[in-house]
Amino acid sequence: MGQTPIVTTHPGREKVNFYGTLNLRTGSVIANQADKMNALATAAHLEQLLSAVPDVPILLLWDRAPWHRGEPIQQVLAAHPRLEILYLPTAAPDRNPQEQVWKATRTAVSHNHAQRDLAVLASRFERHLRDNTFPSSLLDLHGFNTICATFN
Numbered sequence: 001m002g003q004t005p006i007v008t009t010h011p012g013r014e015k016v017n018f019y020g021t022l023n024l025r026t027g028s029v030i031a032n033q034a035d036k037m038n039a040l041a042t043a044a045h046l047e048q049l050l051s052a053v054p055d056v057p058i059l060l061l062w063d064r065a066p067w068h069r070g071e072p073i074q075q076v077l078a079a080h081p082r083l084e085i086l087y088l089p090t091a092a093p094d095r096n097p098q099e100q101v102w103k104a105t106r107t108a109v110s111h112n113h114a115q116r117d118l119a120v121l122a123s124r125f126e127r128h129l130r131d132n133t134f135p136s137s138l139l140d141l142h143g144f145n146t147i148c149a150t151f152n
Contacts, residue, residue: 016122019045022098027133029101031126039070046076057082063096097136105129
């Protein structure tokens with residue numbers, strides 16, 4: 001108090017990337033760290049998703065990030081017809097429920113933190129994603145839960 005705070009920064013551009021998929025019904029997140037955001041890393045995340053949610057059809061709502069395209073992804077889709085992709089509108093993060101997950105996790109873990117070790121911070125970030133649920137109203141907004149309840 002009474003002194004100007006000193007905020008140190010890393011001299012390089014050290015960073016950690018995350019892939020995450022929100023289950024709209026349960027609010028749980030399947031997440032993993034990746035060195036790069038590219039088609040190979042995306043395909044690996046899709047394989048993780050398929051393993052985590054076996055034997056049921058999956059409709060994946062996706063933004064139009066460039067790493068969501070490419071031959072490795074096409075190979076995963078061809079090998080797993082139960083996985084279907086529905087692309088969200090361009091430049092519409094407000095339509096993407098996963099964006100709310102990123103925002104909530106950044107607020108809880110990485111805003112105004114004093115952690116100097118990026119690996120520790122990344123581990124806390126990933127743990128927060130896995131240990132919490134993130135309710136979304138997207139399905140209710142479009143009547144999905146009402147329709148499903150009718151047929152159960």
